[in-house]
Structure formats: structure tokens, C-alpha cells
Amino acid sequence: MQTPFLLQFINLLAALLLLIAFAMLTQRRILSLINLFALQGAVLSLSTFVVAFSTSQHHLYYSAGLTLLLKVLLLPWLLHRLIRKLNVRWDVETLINIPTTMLVGISLVIFSFNLAAPIAQLSEGLTRGLIGIALASVLLSLLMMLTRRKAVSQVVAFLSLENGLFFAATSATQGMPLVVELGIALDVLVATFIFGIFFFQIRETFDSLDIAHMEKLKDD
């Protein structure tokens, strides 16, 4: 049913996804970060489409279309609009210790491949090894959330985390039931709107989108 070509193509896309996750981890300019996020969405949508084609699961075509619409067009557009309105379009974030972050990232990838190894044994053909990559990109996005100090880049990390999860859902398990996927997409969309509201509230209150200002609440 599936040709080795398609199999290789999906593996290529998965590798691309991981590479983009690494690129996001070290990208300092907010504008480029958002573009990378859009690119990640495009790869995700394409890989979903290929999985749909090779397994002839029709509902995956809808998922691919939904991803294209939401993660490549709508969310990046919203984010672009937001950073233009907030005037942080050309902001550059100072990231400390990029080499260390990269090394931690690499060990996270090794860790997730190890963790996913017994599961990869179970799955046949197409999806083998993909769950490890999905887990790795989820953990890389988590790492990115920890290392960032700007509200906008934390949100991009959050959305990219969701991309990793979506990749796990579509490629490794060939799609969750459509009603669940729609629900998840709705939640992500609403979350992005709320994040947008938050940006303005934070800026109004703290005069900056730096969350270093927001470390006042302590237990004493």
C-alpha cells in the first residue's frame, strides 16, 4: 500500500520538524520566530496530508486542511498583527548560553528516543520512530518556554508545543477522532486570543512585555 518513497518522505518531514524546533530554540528575533512557527505549521500540514494519502484515512485530509488554515495562516497572521500593534516587531531577545541550551536540547532528543523505543517496536511501517520525534519536539518546546523571558516568545513556544502534540496525534496514531481534533483546535484558537488580550493588559500594567517584571509573587 505505501511505497518506500512516501515512508522516506514522512521521515524527512519529521526530521525537518525537529530541525525547526531546534532553530526556534535559538532564534533571537521575534519576527523570525513567528515565521519559523508558520514554517513548522506548513511542514506539519504537509506531513498530515502525506499520511492521509498513504493510509487513505479521509478525515486526515480535514486535519491537514485545518492545520494549514489555523497554524500556517490564521495564527501567524494574528501574531504578526499583535507584534505590529505592540511595537515589538523588531525586538531581539538576549538569550544566555545558546551552546548549553543546544546541548540540553540534544540530550532531550536522546532521552525521548529512548523513552519511545519500546513503543516504536509496537508500531508497524509508516509510523515507526515518529513518536520519538514528536516527543522530542514537545520537550524542546518545553525547554524553549523555560529559557524565554519575553511574553510573545513564550506564547510561540506554547503554540509550537501544540504542533509537536498534533504531529504525535496525526502521524504516530493516524489521527484522533475528528471531534477531538476540532475541540483541540478550538481551544488553541481561543487560547491565542486570550494571550493577545493578556499582552495588552501586561503592557498596560508593566510598560513592557518582559516577564522578568512578573516575578514578585513569593511565599512570604
Place this chain on the structure above:
Amino acid sequence: MIDLQLLALLLAPLLGGALLAVFGSRKWAAELNSLMSFFTFAASVILTMRVIDSGPQVAFHEQFFIDQFNVFLVALTAFVAFTTSLFSRPYMRIEQHHGKLTTGMLHLYYSMYQMFTFAMLVALTTNNMGIVWVAMEAATLTTVLLVSLYRTPASLEAAWKYFILCGVGIALALFGTILLYFAAERVLGEGGTALLWTHLNEVKGELEPTVLKLAFVFLLVGYGTKVGLVPLHSWLPDAHAEGPTPVSAVLSGLLLNVALCAVVRSKVLVDGSLGTHFAGYLMMGFGLLSVVVASFSLFRQKDIKRMFAYSSIEHMGLITFALGMGGPVATFAGMLHMTVHSLTKSAIFFAVGHAVQKSGTQVMENIRGMLQVSPTVGWGLAIGTFAILGMPPFGVFASEFLIITTAMHEYPWTTPFLLIALGVAFAAIFGKIQPVVFGETTAKRLPHSPALIPVFVHLLLVLMLGLYMPPYLADWYRQAAALLG
């Protein structure tokens, strides 16, 4: 028929949310909020009687599932949501009078309050593990803007932390759900039924154990963030302290329970598949850690709402521990503790809310002599504190007693930890609340009279559960405990 009853339960808060989104700025919005909450509560009572009469049921093409376990949480959720709406009516008016809230903020509050109830009820009643996730995320989304309702720097920080931490946590839970689906798909085939809990429960013995083990770790960490288990709890005290008090009451009394329900559902599947006690041990470990860490943190608290937030972490830890232990007695005790904790903690938050309004601060050193200012607030706070600390004859004593005696019997090494933690919690909370209730006062009068009937209704119920448990209620809890194994 069951379809109709369930529809009424879910439609009441959804319709309430829509109506209040339109009319939330009107003068009678608070009354409408209470009315819709009352409808939800009435629907939950009808549904509960139905389930007690005729056992577990599925509805809407098996997309929803109700058994004795979740219907008890549905009834509790609807009840506390109703009483909290009664409390919030005068409370929010006083806040508005003090200039802390505008009409626009109240509009948002009323509409989101109903949507939050809706999200929790969906999370409780759905049969689909994927929809559980969607509803839990929706519950976060509806409350995050309520936590930052006052728009102060501290409340924005708390809301941001809540959003990010719970967002990450719940993302991990989604990964766990995907793994669960991955395992289920191989047994149940692709498509709609592979995420339905009832179907999973039937074939749990055939599910791949290695995958389920990993899935449970993710599910526990993910939903555990929402339960407030240590070390994933750091959002909880901030969100409870900085949000409006009615929101603290429903977060503490209800949302934590709903998240724990999701954990318990997963535990039943995973332990069934593994044939061991793996999931139970994990829950016991996290629970015990939460009880110990939270009770020692109580000493350091200066903010009254923050202190009771830590007390919630302690109690959720205790419930997680009890449900992790499993067995008929411990599960029974865990569910009883869920009930009495929700009732008592929301009652305490109601009393604390008015105490804070009267003294204009949340710092305990500056809240003094509540008994002089308003005997009802003072006694509410005093009795609530006694109840939550597990004093007999309140219901908390009964459930804690059952949990500890079972632990002594099954896992004796855990008892010293539990006893020391409860002792420390007693010393910390009692020592701090005693001067708040007694002592010399500095507080002022309020423009509207506070609503304290909910406080005493809750405390009376807790007292009743401690003194005498009606046989049908005990039966119901026993049936629910049997379902969870």
C-alpha cells in the same frame, strides 16, 4: 430519557453563559447568574436520582457516560456552583462599591462563571478521554481571565503563571491521551470508539502495558498540575490569592476535584491493563509528597487566601493518596473527603472573602477580631477552620480517620508522615486564624450585607456527614467505590 436529563444539565449553564454574555451588564445579572446556577443544580439532582435508581448509563451515542462515581461529582459541582453564585451576588457588589471592579469586568465574570461550570460538567460527564482533555483546557481558559479580573500587577502575574503552567501541564496530558489512543487503536480499531472510556474499560486487559505505563505518567503529570500536586503546584497559591474570592472558592472546591476525576479514570484503565498497582503507587507517592510539603509551607504564609490555598493542596494530596491506595474503604474515604473538602473549603473562602472586605487587606496580621465586627463572619471562619483541620464531629474528621486507619493497615510506613503533616497543618492554621477571629478589631462596616447563608449551609452539611451518614448516601458512595476498584 437520560439523553434529555443530561441535555438539561449541560444546556442550563451553556444557555446561562450565552444570556449573561448579552445581559451581563444589567442590574439583575447577578440574579440571573444565580437562577441559571439553580437550574443546573436542579437538573443535576434529577440526573442523580435517575442514576442511583437505574445504575450507570450512556447517552448520545455513548459520547457521555454517567455512573455513581461521576454523578456524585456532578451533584457536588452543581451544588457548590449554585451556592457560590449566591455568595458572589453581594460580594461582587461590595467589590464594585469599593471601586475594585467595573460593570464591564462583572459582565465578563458572570458570563465566564457559567461557561466554567459548563466546562467542568462536560469534563465530568463525557465518555471520551479526548473530550475530557478539551473540556479541562476550556475550564482553564474560562478561569484565566477571571484570575486577572482586578488587573493589578499581582493578579496579572498570577494569571499568566496559571495560564502557562496549566497550559504546559495539560499539553503533557494530551500527549498521554494520544499514547492511550495509540494503544487502544490496536485493540478497538480506528475511529470513534477507541477513546471511549466504557469501551476502554471493557478491553483494558488487552491494552499494551508498556504504552499505558508511559501514558499514565504523562496523564498524571498533566492533570496533576491542575489538581495542584507537589511539585507542580506553584500556580495554585498565586491564582487563589489574587483572583476574586468566588473564583478562589470554585477553583479550590471544584476544579481540583474535576481534574482528579480525570486522573482516577486513567488509573482504573492503567492498573487494569498492567495487573499491578503501578498507577496507584504513583498517585500515593505524589499525594504523600503534596500533603507533607503543603503542610510545612503553611507556616510561612502571611496572606490568608494563600494559606487556605496551601491547605487545598494538602487536602487534594490526601485524597489522591487515598484514591491511589484503592480498595473499598480507602476509595470510599477519598470520595467522602472530596465532598467534605469542597463544602468546607468553599465555606471558608466565603467567610474569608467578607473578612478581607471588612479589613481591606489579605495580610493576616492586619485582620483582627472578626468576631467583634461581625459574629457571623467570625463564627463562620472559626467553625470552618475547625472543620477543615479535621476536628470531630465534622465530616473531615470521619474521612481523615478512615484514610489514616486504612493506611495504617495497608501501608504502615506512611502513617507517621500523614500524622505529622496533619499535626503541623493544625498548628499552623490554628495559630494564625485564632487572632484573626478573636483579638481586637480594626475593621469597618460594609455597604451591603454579606451573604453568609451558604457558609452555614455548607458547614451544616459537613457536620451532618460527620455525625450521621444517611444509609442511601453511604450505599451510593459504596457503589461508586466498587466501580473504581
